Amino acid sequence: MPSPSGTGASRQEYGTISPTYTGMPELLAAQAPGFLDKTSLFKGCSAGRAFFHVDPQGLATMCKVSRENPVDLMSEGLDGLLRLPGIADAQTLRTGDCGGCRLSGTCRVCRPLAKAYQEAKAPLNTYCRHGSEEAS
Incomplete structure (x- = not known):
């Protein structure tokens, strides 16, 4: 999708990602x-590899949906981001209620x-x- 700002940068919108964080x-x-x-x-995504999410406290996670196992950028620095692909691999396995489906x-x-x-x-x-x- 072309950028509406005219910069030539591409973007992707994910319209169905909206879980209830309040539970x-x-x-x-x-x-x-x-x-x-x-x-x-x-068919998979590139969370933790091509993009990631950082909250206002500097905690980086593989994406905005999965907030488990954050990388604390304030203490680890940018090198901590190198752990995100492994975290993403572990968090995208079919486990819990989806295991064996x-x-x-x-x-x-x-x-x-x-x-x-x-x-x-x-x-x-x-x-x-x-x-x-x-x-x-």
Whole structure:
């Protein structure tokens, strides 16, 4: 996507990344079933490699969804970012409620996002094919 500022820099928008960080089960508007793209399969991403997230306290994580195992840039410096690819590899494994799932090859969300939905007790059909009729 070309940059709207005219700088020539590209950007990518991820419209369906909006888990509830409060842990409350209510849906955000962007999580409403009519807004979710359930047509494309999740085939991995470059979190922790091509991009990362840094919060105001200087804690870097593989992406804005997965905030586990942060790298403290204030104490480790930029060299700490070299650990992010390994952290990303570990956090994107199908674990927890997704471990051993027979539909894991057809997931439409990454594991960190599925985990955020699970922790928020979101309805299964908002993030998983097991919650839809197409799984049967």
